[in-house]
Amino acid sequence: MSEEKKILYSGMQATNALTLGNYLGALKNWVNLNEEYDCFFGVMDLHSLTVRQNPTEFRQNARKLYALYVAAGLNPEVNCVYYQSHVPAHAQLAWILDCFTYMGELNRMTQFKDKSQKHSDNINAGLYTYPVLMAADILLYQTDVVPVGKDQMQHLEITRDIAERFNNIYGNVFKIPEGYIGKSGAKIMSLQDPTKKMSKSDENVNATILLVDDKDTIIRKFKKAVTDSDANIKYDVENKPGVSNLIDIYRCVSKKSIEDIEKEFEGKGYGDFKLAVGEAVANELAPIQEEYNRLLKDKVYIEKCIKENDEKAAYFANKTLRKAMKKVGLTEMIR
Ligand code: ATP
Ligand code: LTN
Numbered sequence: 001m002s003e004e005k006k007i008l009y010s011g012m013q014a015t016n017a018l019t020l021g022n023y024l025g026a027l028k029n030w031v032n033l034n035e036e037y038d039c040f041f042g043v044m045d046l047h048s049l050t051v052r053q054n055p056t057e058f059r060q061n062a063r064k065l066y067a068l069y070v071a072a073g074l075n076p077e078v079n080c081v082y083y084q085s086h087v088p089a090h091a092q093l094a095w096i097l098d099c100f101t102y103m104g105e106l107n108r109m110t111q112f113k114d115k116s117q118k119h120s121d122n123i124n125a126g127l128y129t130y131p132v133l134m135a136a137d138i139l140l141y142q143t144d145v146v147p148v149g150k151d152q153m154q155h156l157e158i159t160r161d162i163a164e165r166f167n168n169i170y171g172n173v174f175k176i177p178e179g180y181i182g183k184s185g186a187k188i189m190s191l192q193d194p195t196k197k198m199s200k201s202d203e204n205v206n207a208t209i210l211l212v213d214d215k216d217t218i219i220r221k222f223k224k225a226v227t228d229s230d231a232n233i234k235y236d237v238e239n240k241p242g243v244s245n246l247i248d249i250y251r252c253v254s255k256k257s258i259e260d261i262e263k264e265f266e267g268k269g270y271g272d273f274k275l276a277v278g279e280a281v282a283n284e285l286a287p288i289q290e291e292y293n294r295l296l297k298d299k300v301y302i303e304k305c306i307k308e309n310d311e312k313a314a315y316f317a318n319k320t321l322r323k324a325m326k327k328v329g330l331t332e333m334i335r
Helices: 020-033 055-072 089-098 103-107 110-118 125-140 150-170 215-223 241-254 258-264 270-297 299-328
Strands: 007-013 038-044 080-083 145-147 178-180
Touching: 007 020, 007 125, 020 038, 020 055, 020 145, 020 241, 038 055, 038 299, 055 080, 055 270, 055 299, 080 299, 089 125, 089 299, 103 125, 103 150, 110 125, 110 150, 125 150, 125 299, 150 178, 150 299, 215 270, 241 258, 241 270, 270 299
Parallel strands: 007 038, 007 145, 038 080, 145 178
Antiparallel strands: none
16 A cells, blocks of 8 residues: 555445446446546455345355456456455444444435335344445545435445544544545436336346347347337437437447537437447456456466455454544553
8 A cells, every 4th residue: 555645445345236226326337447546446255245145155255256356357456345344443334333322323225225125034233234344444444535326325425424423522533535526427217117216126138138148148138128109319318318328338348428429329219229339348347357267267366356355354454443543542461
């Protein structure tokens, strides 16, 4: 870690396969930022436990997520790419911060309300205190910036509130982090219901593009994407959410402006447009998929990266944890 670079922290839950929304809203931004900052990227497996997991699939998903991070361009020899559950300081600090978080604050979290509705048979305490664990993740590393999609900004606000509350009592223990939302791709919508975000837990397979989908599947799903009856390719989120979502996606992968895209498809139908979007997405994902498949087979390399980075993360996390423990008056262990 260098002295002068600022610290960036982010991560994703190790649940289900990643979608194009996860890539364009988060992962792609991380790759773009990773030279400018000293970066920590977590496989957020403790967070995944808030929803019931099949242990075998869960273990595989965590490994796949790690490989996908690396394949997408997060070099584990430069960035600290690690497993959240391998650094016990996360759970330890989360407990301390739980005692500095009010139920009134947690009651306002929209993700908690959404997930409680979706999993009404399992509204567990972890789901409720999820944002506090996320605060611990971020604050342990004295993070300056946290790149996430729009849906996570409320969790970042509560992180800042908890940190400020703690600092007001005990002095400067935590750096107050800033959220970062990419210029485009902050909210990619479902291909089947463009008023809903594209989500990796969506049951409709045609609603999401998975990062591991092959070219034919990608094109087929785009062809089925919900648009509207007038065939104009115009960006108008209010009245044409489906087409606007496709324009957003195309913009992210082609680096063209909205105006250029509208011009490119003037007088053409949705069929041509959807095919162009599908091909552009497939071309962007192809090299990532190739590297991902190679890495999954290279167990020795991946395991070496995980081990080294777990240790590196623990070193930094423990420094902050020790400071917080001391401040609240927990007695240090006698060694
Ligand atoms: P789930 O459906 O299981 O809740 P998810 O698809 O929302 O999962 P998360 O693990 O919650 O994915 O999010 C990982 C990252 O991807 C976060 O930074 C989140 O903001 C971002 N993200 C998720 N979905 C989208 C989307 N549709 N558009 C842009 N960014 C997204
Ligand atoms: N809640 C986040 C995942 C996450 C995270 C974090 C993101 C857990 N801890 C710390 C940034 C920083 C989500 O994407 N669902």
